[in-house]
Amino acid sequence: MARYVASVRTPLSQSDAFSYMADITHFVEWDPGVKQARRVSGDGPGVGAAYDLTVQSGGTTVMRYEITEYEPPRRVLLVACTSLLTSVDEIRVEADGTGATVTYDAELTLNGLLRLFDPLLRIAFRRIGDRAAAGLRRVLSTPPVVR
Numbered sequence: 001m002a003r004y005v006a007s008v009r010t011p012l013s014q015s016d017a018f019s020y021m022a023d024i025t026h027f028v029e030w031d032p033g034v035k036q037a038r039r040v041s042g043d044g045p046g047v048g049a050a051y052d053l054t055v056q057s058g059g060t061t062v063m064r065y066e067i068t069e070y071e072p073p074r075r076v077l078l079v080a081c082t083s084l085l086t087s088v089d090e091i092r093v094e095a096d097g098t099g100a101t102v103t104y105d106a107e108l109t110l111n112g113l114l115r116l117f118d119p120l121l122r123i124a125f126r127r128i129g130d131r132a133a134a135g136l137r138r139v140l141s142t143p144p145v146v147r
Contacts, residue, residue: 004129007103010140014095018073021091024051030135
């Protein structure tokens with residue numbers, strides 16, 4: 001299992017930061033590994049909404065993320081499963097004085113016998129996470145990001 005956690009302070013209100021982060025189509029704006037994101041079910045963020053994210057990591061893969069828990073304006077839980085791996089991503093947003101703190105907590109688990117390669121996955125995921133965290137800091141530090 002590989003895990004990456006990043007917290008970013010933003011001048012956005014908790015509600016605005018949550019609205020931005022809960023719309024998974026925004027991932028392309030801050031995560032350089034996400035090349036395309038589109039909602040494939042649901043009429044907006046919420047439990048049961050699903051998004052296809054085209055991710056690049058070695059090759060290009062489409063991962064379907066489903067929102068399994070949705071607690072506005074505080075928390076969203078996303079899960080994606082492929083034959084190779086399972087990704088569980090939690091977004092938490094807490095009011096913080098005049099703004100908010102956004103915490104992105106991502107956990108990747110290789111499936112089956114691939115788990116033998118978890119040490120290598122941890123190394124690669126750290127680099128991927130660092131790039132995504134830098135993008136998240138960039139978009140959340142310069143309002144307005146809410147459209």
